[in-house]
Amino acid sequence: MFVLLLILLVILFGFGFANPIWWIAAAVVVFGLVRSGRGRGSDSEYGEYRDYRDRQDRWDRRYRRQRRGRWNRQDRRDSESRR
Numbered sequence: 001m002f003v004l005l006l007i008l009l010v011i012l013f014g015f016g017f018a019n020p021i022w023w024i025a026a027a028v029v030v031f032g033l034v035r036s037g038r039g040r041g042s043d044s045e046y047g048e049y050r051d052y053r054d055r056q057d058r059w060d061r062r063y064r065r066q067r068r069g070r071w072n073r074q075d076r077r078d079s080e081s082r083r
Contacts, residue, residue: 008029009026009029009030009033012029013026
């Protein structure tokens with residue numbers, strides 16, 4: 001998608017030498033690309049953070065269940081050794 005918009009921008013800039021109105025059209029395309037790029041940046045960063053957090057939660061749940069007995073035994077040993 002970005003490549004197609006870049007090609008459109010180059011074509012509009014090229015036509016601008018024949019008629020300056022095409023340079024205005026190219027400026028509108030650049031403005032639209034910059035505007036849409038700003039809005040998506042924060043959403044995608046939050047989406048990446050949310051995905052990371054979800055993966056971390058799944059990992060914690062998986063390994064907390066698998067090693068619960070070992071942790072309980074270690075906790076008992078630690079509490080007995082302190083006495």
